[in-house]
Amino acid sequence: MRFLILGLAAIGFLGTTTPALAAGDTVFTGRPALQLAGHEAGADDAVTREEVERKKRELREMERELREQERADRAEDERRHARRRERQARMWVGIGAGVGYGAVDVPCTSGVFGDDCQEEGILNTYSANVTLAGAGGALRLRGIRDADKGDDARTPYEQAALLGTRFGRSNWYGFAGYGRFRHVDDRYPEDRAAGFAWEIVFAPASESLTGLELGFQGNSGDDVDLVAFNIGMRLGALR
Numbered sequence: 001m002r003f004l005i006l007g008l009a010a011i012g013f014l015g016t017t018t019p020a021l022a023a024g025d026t027v028f029t030g031r032p033a034l035q036l037a038g039h040e041a042g043a044d045d046a047v048t049r050e051e052v053e054r055k056k057r058e059l060r061e062m063e064r065e066l067r068e069q070e071r072a073d074r075a076e077d078e079r080r081h082a083r084r085r086e087r088q089a090r091m092w093v094g095i096g097a098g099v100g101y102g103a104v105d106v107p108c109t110s111g112v113f114g115d116d117c118q119e120e121g122i123l124n125t126y127s128a129n130v131t132l133a134g135a136g137g138a139l140r141l142r143g144i145r146d147a148d149k150g151d152d153a154r155t156p157y158e159q160a161a162l163l164g165t166r167f168g169r170s171n172w173y174g175f176a177g178y179g180r181f182r183h184v185d186d187r188y189p190e191d192r193a194a195g196f197a198w199e200i201v202f203a204p205a206s207e208s209l210t211g212l213e214l215g216f217q218g219n220s221g222d223d224v225d226l227v228a229f230n231i232g233m234r235l236g237a238l239r
Helices: 002-017 031-087
Strands: 090-111 114-134 137-146 157-166 172-182 192-202 210-221 224-237
Touching: 090 210, 114 210, 114 224, 137 172, 137 192, 137 224, 157 192, 172 210, 192 224
Parallel strands: none
Antiparallel strands: 090 114, 090 224, 114 137, 137 157, 157 172, 172 192, 192 210, 210 224
16 A cells, blocks of 8 residues: 555656646657758759869860960971971072073174174073072072084083072072173184073972972173073972
C-alpha cells in the first residue's frame, strides 16, 4: 500500500513540472536541416558553373588574342624578309645573243645611186656582261660583238661601263654610261668611236644559280649608232 501511494505521488509531481505540448507540436524532426543543406549545395553548384563558364570565356579570348598575335608576327616576319631580300646584292655574269640595227658615218664615195656616206644594216650579235646590283644602285660592264663581220677585215664590237638602278621592287633595271666601239668599219677612218651607252634590263630573281635576262641595248655617238635586243642566261647570286 505504501508503494502504491508513493508511485501516485511521483506521477502527480511529474505532471505538474512537465509543460504540456500543444496540439500539433512535433517533438523532433530533421527535414528542415536537410532542406537547408540541399539549398546551400545547389547554390554552390550554380556558383561553380558560372566560374567554369567565365574561365572558358577567358580561355577563348586568350586563344583569339594569341592567334591575332601570331598573324601579326608572321606578317612582320614576311615584311622583314622582304626588306632583307631588297638589301641583298645581286651579282651575275650573263651571256646572250640578239639582233640589232647599226649605222656608221663614213667618208663619202660616189656611186651609181649617188654619194655613199653611211654604212648601216641589221646585225646579229653576241653579248656578255658582269653586273652587280644592290640597294644603293647597280654597275654593269658589257660587251656586244657582231656575229658576222661581212666584208670587213675585222669584227666590230662595243664595250661599255654603265651605272644604274633597280626600278622599285621590280626585276627591271635601267643603266646609262660610256660606250666605245672598236673596228667599226673598214671605211671608218678611226680605230674607235665613243658614244652614250644605255640599257634596260629585265632580270627576274631566281632561287637557283641560273636565271633569265632580257636586255634592250643602245649606244649613240657622233658617228656610230646601235640599237639591239638581247636574250640570254645569267649565272650568279640572283635572289
